[in-house]
Amino acid sequence: MNTNGRGRLTRGCWRGGRGGLILWCFLSVLPSAVGAAPHSDATQECLACHVDATPGIVSDWQRSRHAETTPADALQAAPLHRKVSSEEIPQSLQGTSVGCAECHTLNPQDHKDTVEHNGYSMHVVVTPRDCRTCHRQEADQYGENIMAHAYGNLVNNSLYVQLTESINGIQVLESGRLKTAEVHPQTNDDACLSCHGTRVEVQGTVSRETDLGEMDFPVLTGWPNVGVGRLNPDGSKGSCSSCHARHAFSIEVARKPDTCSQCHKGPDVPAYKVYQVSKHGNIYASQKDKWNFRNVPWVVGKDFNAPTCAACHVSLLVDEGGNVVAQRTHRMNDRLPWRIFGLIYSHAHPKNPDTSSIRNAQGLALPTNLDGSPVKEALIDGEEQERRRANLHAVCLGCHSTSWVEGHWDRFQKTLEETNRMTRTATEIMGRAWERGIARGPGSDGNPFDEPMEKLWVEQWLFFANSIRFSSAMMGSDYGVFDNGRWYQSKGLREMMRRLEMGRPGARDDEKP
Template sequence: MMRSTVIRLIIAFILLPPSIGLSARAPVSEATEACLGCHSSLHPGIVEEWQKSRHARVAPRDALREKPIARRISATDIPDRLKYVSVGCAECHTLRVEHHADAFIHNEVEIHVVVSPRDCAVCHVTEADEYAENIMAHARGNLVDNPVFQDLQLSIIGTPVMSDAGIRYEPADADTRAEACEYCHGTRLVHKGMETRNTDMGEMEFPRIDGWPNQGVGRINLDGSLGSCAACHTRHAFSIEAARKPYTCGECHVGPDVPAYKVYTASKHGNIFSAAGADWDFAAVPWTIGKDFTAPTCGACHMSLLVNTDGQTVVQRTHAMSDRLAWRIFGLPFSHPHPRRPETSIIRNRDGLPLPTDFDGTPASEFLIAPLEQETRNRTLQAVCLGCHGKAWVDGHWKRFENTLETTDRDILTATRLMEEIWARGYAQGLAQQASPFDEAIERTWCDSWLFYANTVRFASAMAGGGDFGVFADGRYQLSRRIRELADELALRKRLFPPPEPITRNGAPRRAADPGGRIALRR
């Protein structure tokens, strides 16, 4: 066995491409050499991708020699066993094994399958700490710990079952959840013991992990950490280029509920990226406005360290995302100031629901950032815009954007008041009747108005383009149509059915409908 492993090692290094040969790479540790000896033929896609990566070429010691503004790692104290060699298989998959429930002995070495953000933090400590305070890192918890969102999820991916009372929804199975909402939000990984598999090397023992595979942004890992760096820095290249290009963000932010990518591709910024992006330098650190790129991508606006051509810092790098976001504009009926904390399931509105606004749009201000913080974040993001645009242009854009928030919220208030009266008159069963507000056709009409169409209008405005997305392409046309359908449905049911006495907040009937009143909400 030892002799065959040595032979594989010799063959693997003979076959290394000249462009990334040993002279172009950092030294490879003996442990990683042993991994490559087998996996270069078993998993050539992984190995070849890694060999082209910066991890393969640059040892942490050399990365630390960069001047501070150009460094790609934020740790200052790298363990000696990692400092002088390339970041290879063993350097990632043997880190912190005592913290990983999936750790097991593989070819006499203790390794773990799932590499987590806390492993990456050995070199990228600031980035990992910032990401842990990011709404994305809490995306799974914010979904599964919020009963309102669980109602919505059940009505979409649950299994419809006929009963005497009509259709009821049974929870989706784990595999359906994993390839639906949890594909982006993240699964919970659970170690379920070991299993024997037949391999090219004979029978071997491997951990069995529920929820795997997954690279969702809020994945709960086997060491207790949240998220997956591979969601943006894809395995096994882990490149900054991939994270900076809009295609990566488009994997989850494509719509119609979060239409950022499709709006971007139709915007002037997206137009310039499509026309000229092949000539941009997506690997430069820091990223120089005008020199390395000439129109922003998602990364430029929300994450990257940007400088001007004089080398002056425009915005600092961040993995918290929210540092440049004053408003949260998607996923909920009304826009609202950004949450103070990334765990949004802790938010409670006046009715006790885990939502950042009431059904009349009033914000749950205790849980949201204050106007002064909003202004600070606006200035930070506007600094990116001012790298290419004059102040009058930027101010004009912001004025239109905030007007769009006001007008779409006003539209959704009308839609919600119509829906509230439909619930109050008993034409549909909502929260006042201890039922889901999302599982009837008329409720879906209401849901569409904000989940798809108001959101799309807001994104079209926020991203300075994709004009048709503000009108006909999932925009104001469809929004106004859904409001009209709600109004017509309410009027039709009033004519067809003697209206029952509406339900009040305490469950007692009242004499007249109050289109402006709020429905009784369960706590």
């Protein structure tokens, strides 16, 4: 039995109904219960079974904008208030809500994870390419984002692969020496690739018994995952649900810094911890219950009165007169002239979001040389840096005076200079250790990140320098002094120097087979 899209019982419910479930299905799919928008017949059929099979998912979707409006209605909003960026949306999708079927049966021919499911060609993984149907600009911008290339930037860079092996590899004691075993793929999926994104591939299908009888489901490797650079079965990169958690895909969730904390908490990327101890984070924690996180555009001073991650880097911001303060962007570095974390030195942002092809003077896939000098041809120039700085300044000037903003920026750039200089000192010490054979560096047979001296070196830039930079950038200075910053950077340098002075050729504690 099919529905008319307005709440009658579905074929799936009749086939799978158990006693009171039929009445429950009937009540659950009425538009008055889930929003004003009519739902397609296919989505009604999905709801009729999944309200029992996955009630949390259904409830989440019912509270979403997708359930409450149609693409046709969304297109009628004034440009600044519009939440879709595609000028043309297929007519077949415009008249109903964006429901289960509209997402999970879209573009089935492109999805290797498509299976027959209760009469429909259904795919499990919904991708940025699917979301692009209504959100073209956001999807295209995200595809040009370093985040979208996070998987390849990690696994296609042999130097980073060695770093992940030194972290994730199981260490065993053999003949009095530590040896590191090969990393299991699931270990990487559970560690670094949890944020960078996994490669989701179809390995076949499996049959499971359901209320509607036996059904086939795809067997996926690298799943589940919502990493920012996930490689999807349709060939696309990324996951919109990294920030807009499924199935509500809420703007409110994406705008709150708690969402960003999933991957930006530290100690390598301590943005969230720094934000918490900053004055901005203090205001957010104290007053967030009074803010409007759903309004589009986001009005500075009215909807919120201190920045979140999204306010600085992503959201469309206007003043109370409707004047645009910052355009919406899903290229996260559009307002960032400097790249301050994850690498040995801070540097201007790369021109290409795929950074795995960059080579420095030492032949390493790094945007700087080991002495800190930039690989200029791979990085944006000063003019582009200034444009991006002006974009971010505009956000700051929504609440602060010019002298405040410029003073803060001058201090931040001094921090970049000093942390790079301290990192250079650590790298010079490390270089001497490699020369003397105390450890095996780049170009040798060993892993340049796995020995005790090398781990101290990694901490210098991956933990301590990053913490100092974030603390300076986000006005959380206390975190950058004693917690994980300047104190430990200076202490670590002394320890590295002590090991260099005591070291001798061949005095390695770790060896990889």
